[in-house]
Amino acid sequence: GAVVSQHPSWVICKSGTSVKIECRSLDFQATTMFWYRQFPKQSLMLMATSNEGSKATYEQGVEKDKFLINHASLTLSTLTVTSAHPEDSSFYICSAAGGMGQGITYEQYFGPGTRLTVT
């Protein structure tokens, strides 16, 4: 159980275009999803927290108009990088927490990540 998928796994886009990354919880209902970015050999930096049906809460320094997050259902959250620039190139990882079976678990389970390269 506790499988989280991300799509695409790798995307290359041109500067100025927008890219959408999907995060899905495959076998549980994710009431909360988190989006992180990770630069090479560095730890994960939390970008935002989203609860199903609510607006995302962004961490300080993260531009909400540039990184659009939608958590429309209990199994899907999307991150859209708008007007991407080369400095947005990074590894984007989502995690999900929520209900499993009869109980609720708040442990975060991570997706495999999406590598974004902006040229």
Added chain:
Amino acid sequence: QKEVEQDPGPLSVPEGAIVSLNCTYSNSAFQYFMWYRQYSRKGPELLMYTYSSGNKEDGRFTAQVDKSSKYISLFIRDSQPSDSATYLCAMSARTGTASKLTFGTGTRLQVTL
């Protein structure tokens, strides 16, 4: 000072060795402690999860939490080349809902034949 400190390594050990990975933290509100393993270009995988102080064992892995010293450890017995990865400690205060994690920088472990 970072909230969570972790030696970035790299740490190189021979196969079969006992590995000790550690993190210290400064926020006394942290109650939940996790260890994640991350292979290159993959998402983190939850290895161990502990609440408050004490030990927890799962196979070759043992997690220890000493809240009085604000110090947590992960021990790996009989290390294998497949254990080569980056190990991230993470912790949260938890308020009854899924709360954000504070991560260490990660320790790169290399287990050699």
